[in-house]
Amino acid sequence: MAEETIFSKIIRREIPADVVYQDELVTAFRDISPQAPTHVLIVPNVLIPTVNDVTSAHEAALGRMITVAAKIAEQEGIAEDGYRLIVNCNRHGGQEVYHIHMHLVGGRVLGPLLPR
Numbered sequence: 001m002a003e004e005t006i007f008s009k010i011i012r013r014e015i016p017a018d019v020v021y022q023d024e025l026v027t028a029f030r031d032i033s034p035q036a037p038t039h040v041l042i043v044p045n046v047l048i049p050t051v052n053d054v055t056s057a058h059e060a061a062l063g064r065m066i067t068v069a070a071k072i073a074e075q076e077g078i079a080e081d082g083y084r085l086i087v088n089c090n091r092h093g094g095q096e097v098y099h100i101h102m103h104l105v106g107g108r109v110l111g112p113l114l115p116r
Helices: 006-011 056-076
Strands: 019-022 026-030 038-044 083-086 102-106
Touching: 006 026, 006 038, 019 056, 026 056, 038 056, 056 083, 056 102
Parallel strands: none
Antiparallel strands: 019 026, 026 038, 038 102, 083 102
């Protein structure tokens, strides 16, 4: 797996991104190909390739991802109507960048996640 990702460069501010939140554990920025009016990616500042690579040492950063998602949803005005948090794992799960990340998606009715 990669030791460096495009997300690593965004975290270090080496490439431009619309960063909406950053602290010592996580960084959140707008997706460059949004699938809804609000589409923000929330990533741990440490590179964790997939959910399969998570250890107990990552619990603080992963918990922070959830609390930051709720904060951003409130700031974006989508908390009351609702939103979706998505984490993909590996190829069959739809993961494209091998730096674990959470999609915060909302701002419209999203419909079912999977075909019924």
